[in-house]
Amino acid sequence: MLSIESLSAEREDRLLFSGVSATLSAGEGMHVIGRNGSGKTTLLRIICGLTAQASGHISWNGEDVCSHREAFLSDLLYLGHKNANKTELSCYENLRLTMGLEMASEEVLSEALRNVGLGMMAHLPARFLSEGQQRRLSMARLLLSKAKLWVLDEPYTALDYKAIDWLDQLLEKHMENNGLLILTSHQTLTFSSPVQELDLGKQYV
């Protein structure tokens, strides 16, 4: 259960947004929308604690995320604009390393890669992958993660329509299993699960 209270962010004394409040309960999703530069990425980074907010509080299961950071982080999965792949490692190794702490087994990993359509190139260095394939690789993490809260920044970028469908189903399933989802995207989403819209364009003072 994530709750955001009157969050505000400023850059170089310029107020990006202010008074952003929202609560997200299990099985719900939040679609952050807004014009380019309205502060979507910033908001997501603040939620993850990568950027400092100017004011406001964020609490996870009723506990402030700054004071109970580790508990929060163990429930969190963040995928940003950059898709955290080591270009010199093969897809398989990339996945194993990022998922290292969960200790996923060989089959599970290869299965995940096959699911995102990288089965054939599991042992190709990531630098050779096309944009979309890179994106697919970082999305493969979603398959393995046990995190309750997924924070995705424009996940659909560079994906072809099949991959997009696949991702949609995955997110749907995550929410059906009482997972929480926060994502930004300029596309319009079609989920059957409850997804609230948070429009930063409006806040943009």
Add this chain to the structure above:
Amino acid sequence: MLSIESLSAEREDRLLFSGVSATLSAGEGMHVIGRNGSGKTTLLRIICGLTAQASGHISWNGEDVCSHREAFLSDLLYLGHKNANKTELSCYENLRLTMGLEMASEEVLSEALRNVGLGMMAHLPARFLSEGQQRRLSMARLLLSKAKLWVLDEPYTALDYKAIDWLDQLLEKHMENNGLLILTSHQTLTFSSPVQELDLGKQYV
């Protein structure tokens, strides 16, 4: 007028596509489609001469592009996945430098920036721009370029709907002025000008 004859590309002796032929005459566009990893980017890079083809010829106005490289390059504008901005330079400087050789005047540059909605941040270092704003900045070059042939790799990435509309109109205008256009995108396009589709997915061996 661009003509591609039985082009084929291979990576690590893996055939990406082969026998790709197409001719593009003034005022026409070409929409390269295909699954992730089908070789769209590779094709575009081959056309620009950044990557070597396995076989086949490309000719511009009847002259082979390899032998008459400089003539071809002076007619060419390529915008790839990376949007060639120097993060430590301001938007204005970035635009001036990339357009340096055309010697565009102050007003023209600021006008262009205003057009892409970066007027207010013309003097902000590019590293502070959001993804979409970075993309807008690199798109601003289209406004200033005199090139006849535009080669754009997924230009819509990270743009919000307003920017997308703006870009659509721009491309439309370019083609109406007898410009040639080659672009890849996973969205479906709606141009009134004649746009042929080149599906690499089919070639995907």
Add this chain to the structure above:
Amino acid sequence: MSRALWILFCRDMALFMHRKQDVVTVLGFFLVAVALFPLGITSDPEMLRNMAPGAIWIAALFSTVLALDRLFSEDLADGTLEQQMLSPLPITLVLLVRLVAHWVITSLPIVLLSPVMGLQFGLDIEEIWVLTLTLLMGTPVLVLLGAIGAALTVGLKSSGGLVTLLLLPLYVPILILGSSAVSAVMLDMSVTAHFSLLGAALALSLALSPYAVATALRITLD
């Protein structure tokens, strides 16, 4: 917990091992740097012998700085650094592990190679021993301190030079301790003082630098 850290360690090792050329690179740079002294300065054996400790230490210092350049920068560029900051493990531990791994990859080879260098400069066994020991105790300090500078400058386009500029004042005492220890042996003076000081420096930096690095990273990532 400790298992997780071990996995993390392996991750870094795997990463490095994957670009074996890195180890080669650092080693090569070290060799080159050392080789430059006889080539550039003098070939007079006596003078070389006197220069040896300083020369080798300076070379080691440069290679450390060079390797530091890549400690965080790539991870920042490809987004893995963010992911690490978001790992549920205590960040200081994570960083400590990474630094240890970094040292094992980039500095240990130098330490192991230094005796050969010593021979080249005509040091005798005892001096070589001391040289290697000082490097063994000194290079970790260089890495630990250097990480602070690297974290402060990560993502800046002008890392290389700036880092060195930031770090030299921090490095001078170590450099002095290390090289003067060997010179002391040459003059048959006791070196216990040097080693105890080096040990203190090592312990201190081991204890403090992870926190410093974590803070610096938070600042620069913000």
Add this chain to the structure above:
Amino acid sequence: MSRALWILFCRDMALFMHRKQDVVTVLGFFLVAVALFPLGITSDPEMLRNMAPGAIWIAALFSTVLALDRLFSEDLADGTLEQQMLSPLPITLVLLVRLVAHWVITSLPIVLLSPVMGLQFGLDIEEIWVLTLTLLMGTPVLVLLGAIGAALTVGLKSSGGLVTLLLLPLYVPILILGSSAVSAVMLDMSVTAHFSLLGAALALSLALSPYAVATALRITLD
């Protein structure tokens, strides 16, 4: 045409000038590198005087290598390198201009600072003159040669060390020429030979390196 090149030159200058601190850091690094020698090796004026030419030259070489690291890598990462390869101007000219700009920014300051360093090491006026001249003629060669290595390694993520490895064989002669010229003056020997050789090296690298760099870049970009 020449106007376009001039603009290009200004572009690079602007780019660098925009991070004035780059010049500062290169200078800082050079100062630091030079300062390391007395700190690490000895403070005995006589010995220092003998080391001076080599020490200063080695320091200059290091700073050049360090700066080279960033010659192409950034442009590759942010995609501007592709754009340059696609500029209608002859690529070799474009590259030559870039290299000149790079030298002006990263090496010229060093050359201008070297006399002060000379004083620090207690060289006398004539020796300082020769030192500065050799650096003035030598550093461009270092940059021109270094660019080849930089272009070859820009793709792989390896740090400047690999460049150094590739280039050492090319660098060593220049280093020896430069430093030995000064030593020659110290012994009141003629230095015309040194200078004519340096000049030859400069002319040759000016003529050839742009083509080599262009080819290397094409290979790495493909």
Add this chain to the structure above:
Amino acid sequence: MSYKRKIPWKKYASSTSFYALAARLVPIFMVAAILLSIAGLYTGFILAPIDYQQGNSYRIMFIHVPAAWMSMFIYLLLAAYSIISLVWKVKLADIMAYSLAPTGAMFAFVALLTGALWGRPTWGAYWVWDARLTSELLLLFLYLGYMGLYSAIPDRQRASRAASFLAVVGVVNVPIIYFSVIWWNTLHQGSTITLTGSPTMTGDMLLALLLMALACWAYTIAVSLRRAQAVILERKRLALWASQMSKR
């Protein structure tokens, strides 16, 4: 450390009042600096007697020593301000630290320069790697590093935090450097010359030194306040721009 940063909602108010205060102080201290230095130079270069062993060259001391002292004091000051701005997020402290750095670097440089000029007649060499000289040189590097880092980071908030952090680390390091260098100098039996060749002080000399030191202080205060004013103005401009663009 917690991520939360309170909005210093008084920042403009406080900085404006500070700006007004500075506006009043700057001229006063500037004048003081000029008068004091005139007096100091007069006593130092005219009243003070010729030194029996060094002749007139020793008079450089009246510039050299105050400069050297200032270069150290200012670094301590810088570190103190940095700590304040780091811990309590006081924008003014950061501004002051930022404005002090160049002056400190300047003094360090002057100390080195005058020292070198002094060394020529005294030691027959412009430079010897004496402990004190070396540590002064390193101090200059510390300043350069601070300024370099500050200017290297384009985002101002991050720049101030990072540079302040560096300053704190540096100040911890200063004594270590100083002693290690002294120790080194005694170990390497290189140049045995140290600064003890200083002339025995007469009353006039002491007075001159004192006056010059005070002059330097006044100068430092005046200049750094002026710089601070400039910084505040610039940031105001930025804030104005920001608010403008927030309008749309």
